[in-house]
Amino acid sequence: MTNPPIDPESTPTFHPAPEDVLECARSIRPKLEELLGPEAERVDHQLADLLAKANTGQQVDDRILDLLKRDEETYYWMAEFLSEPPESRGFQRLPGRGAVGQAHKYVCPLGNDYTWYRRGGEPIRTCPTHHVALVPADRSTNQLNRES
């Protein structure tokens, strides 16, 4: 790891930090059905597989980018997630960075492989990979509680 950290919001080229790519992958999973219809399940499985590899220390951000670039819908969603202020999509991207308040971040407590933003009284979702109810991000692992 010799690369300096890259802030995607200040660099003109599309070269996001690996952690932002992983967070994008977790966050796009609840949207796949809307974006891809019948293709969603296949892509979701691939993302779940790549996120599981990331949890074992493998570098998969390039493969996630390649996967999400294959389809126009996921490409644009990803590009927007990685380059625009989160308020533009009405959700909170990272704790402490541009929090918007009306959506609460939930994550998978087992694999940290699924990120979902809950609004109002929506029923709490289940991680499709681990089949467990998501938990509020601020009550899960420390790595999600970055201080800024």
Ligand SMILES: [Zn+2]
């Ligand atoms: Zn999970």
